[in-house]
Amino acid sequence: MKNKIEHGKRHFIGVDLGGTKIASVLVNEDNLPLANVQMPTCPEEGQDAVMERIIASISELASKLPGGIDDVEAIGIGSPGPLDKELGMVVDAPNLKWKDVPVTSTIHVATGLPVYLENDANVAALAENRMGVGRGTKNMVYITVSTGIGSGLILDGRLYSGTTGGAGELGHVTVVPDGPMCGCGNRGCLESLASGTAIAKRAREAATRTAGSGILSAAGGKIDNIDAVLVSSCAEAGDPTATAILRNAFEYLGIVVANIVNLLNVEMVVIGGGVSQIGGMLFDTVRRVVDLRAFPFMAKDAKIVPAALGVDAGMLGAACYAMEKQSGED
């Protein structure tokens, strides 16, 4: 990060709180990143230890500024949800094994700064909209497809988070009413059909049959070695079962994207997350299904593109969120 610290600028810190790492960034009022720091989350050490690492990250970034923490205007935290934004609490984050953790007040007490908490997919959407591939679009959906599936909505130029901050739970919209069981307890959710976890599950099931023998041998004969990345490389090598599993998953994703186009008439759908790295086949399939199922007059206006900011979207978006909240833009 080569952007220079300039006197007189406002500064913000964004923290992306994930299940494996805490990624934090210092930005100035132009959304330019000045420094960043990464620490392991180690949720097994308990919430106090995690909170201490968040605060240590913030201190380390603040120390880059001439006035230290006094030169920071506000802090944004992107966290897995659901959240209670009014109370500034993480209500339930299975990856962190957190329930009702008062993030905002703890960090505020430690730093003396205003702290703003928002869902991780929502801040990533904000980042892609303000400084990523969605720059300049007014209506945009950001979808992250990795082990799970989430989304964030930018509508009429603003982050839309719904009545209690829960909007964007795209992984749990029903796509096949009598489809496979989802981790949430329902059937046929998008996450049970198109996430990295779902792709791996379908491939493991196939590996017990003749059709999946290619996938199984690519996994060194070990079913547990099969994940979405392996399925993708099998498909690239021409394995028809792997190809069919991916196409199937991406068609379901395409149906949901088509539904979003019909419901929200967005001008851009940004797809990020680990599974989106599979690239061409995902985007081609989603595009085809959208052109088939969405109204042509809305489908033609909806660009479907890969995310630009990768794993940085969370921390950058959290910083951006803090700045916009602080500026009263939300």
Place this chain on the structure above:
Amino acid sequence: MKNKIEHGKRHFIGVDLGGTKIASVLVNEDNLPLANVQMPTCPEEGQDAVMERIIASISELASKLPGGIDDVEAIGIGSPGPLDKELGMVVDAPNLKWKDVPVTSTIHVATGLPVYLENDANVAALAENRMGVGRGTKNMVYITVSTGIGSGLILDGRLYSGTTGGAGELGHVTVVPDGPMCGCGNRGCLESLASGTAIAKRAREAATRTAGSGILSAAGGKIDNIDAVLVSSCAEAGDPTATAILRNAFEYLGIVVANIVNLLNVEMVVIGGGVSQIGGMLFDTVRRVVDLRAFPFMAKDAKIVPAALGVDAGMLGAACYAMEKQSGED
């Protein structure tokens, strides 16, 4: 309409352009209706004749004001879509047999007033939000279930109409990927599963079999007499096939409502249109499916209620839309 015309108030006219009738209303700045008028649409007489009747309706309402048309500030038109709002045109309205009709400019030339065109379901949503059952809610979806299915979205307190004004095409979200053919050319759209037309179609199919004999005899032995109203009265009389057809349709509607709750975290879902008159069974089924499929923390905040304004929602919402556009609130 007993509201009095008061000196010094601003006035607006709202027109609901439907396939069978043109319903228009004169309101004051407090959204109080002062007079209304209804004329048949008779689209078979051609677009000029329809446009003349719209203009005649406006003149008749304006004549109630001391200064006539000079006392009217703006006109709102709710029309079937898709629309090109920038050009003020109805792009394609099969019910009217209209293609690329320049509504806004024609009415502006005839009246000299600002004219605002918006989708009929969108203005109905606005009416239910500003003066109907959704008054006071910030995030609300209005769904109209009749021969077709449409919707309008109020998000963060404002009518959300999307990038090119096409948002809310809820009738054409896919619910069953390999479901029945829809009029739009795709499979398994909500409209093909839960509209009045779909309910009648399922019942007509059943009437050719033993299970549907009760429905057939209620229709006087004539399959063509079977419509959603008849299916509803058969279900009320205890016919199990009619009951199953309705329950099935309402479960699909419930899935889409659950998806909206998960995606948009709305605080209210308002359901109107002819099929919603069936009442209890529709609302009970939708509620049950939402509680089953949407996240509990969002489902609990989402009231699911009947529309309050009935067939007046369109014209009232059109007037309200004109007032808000004129006041720069949009």
